[in-house]
Amino acid sequence: MIRLEHITKEFSSKNKKITAVNDVSLHIKKGEIYGIIGFSGAGKSTLVRCINLLEIPTAGRVYFENKELTSAGEKELRTARQKMGMIFQQFNLLEQRSVLENICYPLEIEKMPKKERTARAKELLELVDMEEKANAYPSRLSGGQKQRTAIARALATNPEVLLCDEATSALDPIATRSILALLKKINEMLGVTIIIISHEMQVVEQICDRVAVMSNGMIQESGEVKEVFLNPKSKTARQLILPDKDEAGLDAGRVYRQMLIELPEDEEKKNLVREFFRRNKIYFKEGENGA
Amino acid sequence: MNQQMMELLADGIRETLYMTIVSTIIAYLAGIPLGVISFVTDKQGICKNRAVHFTVGIFINLVRSMPFLILLVAIIPFTRLLVGTTIGSTATIVPLVVAAAPYVARMVESSLKEVNPGVIEAAMSMGSSRFQIIYKVLLPEAKPSLLAGVLISMATILGYSAMAGFVGGGGLGAIAINYGYYRYQTDIMLITVALLVLIVQLFQEVGMRIVSRTDRRR
Numbered sequence: 179m180i181r182l183e184h185i186t187k188e189f190s191s192k193n194k195k196i197t198a199v200n201d202v203s204l205h206i207k208k209g210e211i212y213g214i215i216g217f218s219g220a221g222k223s224t225l226v227r228c229i230n231l232l233e234i235p236t237a238g239r240v241y242f243e244n245k246e247l248t249s250a251g252e253k254e255l256r257t258a259r260q261k262m263g264m265i266f267q268q269f270n271l272l273e274q275r276s277v278l279e280n281i282c283y284p285l286e287i288e289k290m291p292k293k294e295r296t297a298r299a300k301e302l303l304e305l306v307d308m309e310e311k312a313n314a315y316p317s318r319l320s321g322g323q324k325q326r327t328a329i330a331r332a333l334a335t336n337p338e339v340l341l342c343d344e345a346t347s348a349l350d351p352i353a354t355r356s357i358l359a360l361l362k363k364i365n366e367m368l369g370v371t372i373i374i375i376s377h378e379m380q381v382v383e384q385i386c387d388r389v390a391v392m393s394n395g396m397i398q399e400s401g402e403v404k405e406v407f408l409n410p411k412s413k414t415a416r417q418l419i420l421p422d423k424d425e426a427g428l429d430a431g432r433v434y435r436q437m438l439i440e441l442p443e444d445e446e447k448k449n450l451v452r453e454f455f456r457r458n459k460i461y462f463k464e465g466e467n468g469a
Numbered sequence: 470m471n472q473q474m475m476e477l478l479a480d481g482i483r484e485t486l487y488m489t490i491v492s493t494i495i496a497y498l499a500g501i502p503l504g505v506i507s508f509v510t511d512k513q514g515i516c517k518n519r520a521v522h523f524t525v526g527i528f529i530n531l532v533r534s535m536p537f538l539i540l541l542v543a544i545i546p547f548t549r550l551l552v553g554t555t556i557g558s559t560a561t562i563v564p565l566v567v568a569a570a571p572y573v574a575r576m577v578e579s580s581l582k583e584v585n586p587g588v589i590e591a592a593m594s595m596g597s598s599r600f601q602i603i604y605k606v607l608l609p610e611a612k613p614s615l616l617a618g619v620l621i622s623m624a625t626i627l628g629y630s631a632m633a634g635f636v637g638g639g640g641l642g643a644i645a646i647n648y649g650y651y652r653y654q655t656d657i658m659l660i661t662v663a664l665l666v667l668i669v670q671l672f673q674e675v676g677m678r679i680v681s682r683t684d685r686r687r
């Protein structure tokens with residue numbers, strides 16, 4: 179379905195060159211839910227944006243249904259993109275359009291007549307369970323509702339693939355669970371292949387069939403979720419899966435007491451807090467707000 | 470105040486509104502494409518093009534940095550070519566548009582910059598063409614900000630139109646100069662100024678109400 183061959187993406191800013199994605203090859207099968215997991219800055223977003231060529235790889239090839247996208251013309255690429263829906267951490271809904279109008283957008287792009295697209299949008303609203311919000315504007319929706327709208331919009335053109343870049347990272351645990359359930363349902367009901375980018379192992383664990391662990395722009399290991407999670411081989415995978423084992427060698431999984439602390443914005447003050455914890459031998463884990 | 474004076478002021482108001490509104494419309498017809506081009510050819514734009522961005526930027530800055538009165542005089546031959554005369558309100562529209570269009574272009578550009586780049590990216594991911602992104606995403610998403618910009622532009626153009634009264638333009642500005650300044654009729658001067666303030670205030674009040682009603686973000 180999707181094949182990435184030796185994808186490399188470099189960004190050159192001023193005098194520094196960053197290799198965000200470094201020689202990544204992947205094969206995603208039709209109908210599966212594929213997870214790409216890694217810490218913030220690993221290059222996951224860049225990689226997924228290479229799939230629909232929002233980011234043009236510096237080197238390597240992207241194949242979608244056996245067509246090479248990296249060499250496709252503008253028009254061909256646009257047609258391919260209509261077969262690949264994408265959803266984002268920040269939802270990216272059109273704020274001046276209602277829920278229904280948002281879902282109609284990709285159909286307008288395809289020049290579908292108004293009556294048909296309204297009918298299609300209504301079907302999708304039903305699928306994502308948002309019928310009663312059809313005429314609401316995004317500013318009046320909760321995060322979960324916004325993501326449901328975004329999913330409906332991404333599915334409007336009947337895509338083969340749905341790319342999800344941190345789709346649940348801005349949501350609370352309950353909304354996260356319901357969005358994941360919705361994605362699973364879409365995968366099973368419509369047979370849509372789903373690629374999920376996340377920095378949270380629970381997300382991948384819950385719905386993915388296979389997973390690739392990424393750090394420093396490279397895939398560290400990949401395979402069936404069960405295998406990777408039971409027997410993580412790479413350091414990154416272990417850090418992601420067994421986050422309770424820190425460098426100091428404290429007991430894994432032995433959480434004495436959990437407490438949430440908000441770190442100050444200021445980098446210097448942040449370091450003071452970190453140092454305080456370290457000196458008092460208090461184990462701590464810094465959350466990643468988004469990625 | 471006599472009947473004659475009333476009629477004179479009524480004519481002044483009519484001419485001022487005519488100049489301001491027509492100039493604003495034409496300035497936007499030119500300013501929107503200019504602003505859009507400048508925005509989309511910028512570094513992060515959807516049609517990145519340094520040469521075009523740079524050229525448009527130079528052109529905009531050049532006209533914008535020229536004092537209006539100088540511009541007014543400098544383009545007199547052009548004005549005569551276009552409307553056949555250089556006095557009266559129709560002739561004033563020419564320099565007003567020339568002065569306002571680059572200003573409008575910058576306003577438009579800054580409104581477009583407020584559009585969430587993520588939304589543009591989402592539109593790209595759905596296979597939109599660049600043109601579709603411009604007229605289906607950028608402009609509609611920036612609409613409230615663009616409308617607020619129209620109000621500011623109108624007030625500025627109205628001020629310029631009054632200035633044009635000095636060199637043969639029509640409207641309230643001309644009345645203020647001819648009666649208030651040359652003939653020392655201070656009362657006329659005050660009345661025209663009050664009328665100008667009133668018009669600006671009215672535009673602003675009514676306009677802002679419309680703007681906030683069209684904005685779907687609240």
Ligand SMILES: Nc1ncnc2c1ncn2[C@@H]1O[C@H](COP(=O)(O)OP(=O)(O)O)[C@@H](O)[C@H]1O
Pocket residue numbers: 189190191196197198216217218219220221222223224225469
């Ligand atoms: N447009 C860009 N310009 C320069 N550097 C970028 C750009 N996009 C991403 N990067 C860099 O590439 C690396 C990977 O980023 P990203 O793909 O967003 O990681 P992730 O999604 O895993 O958090 C980071 O170091 C980031 O700073």
Ligand SMILES: [Mg+2]
Pocket residue numbers: 222223224344469
């Ligand atoms: Mg990311």
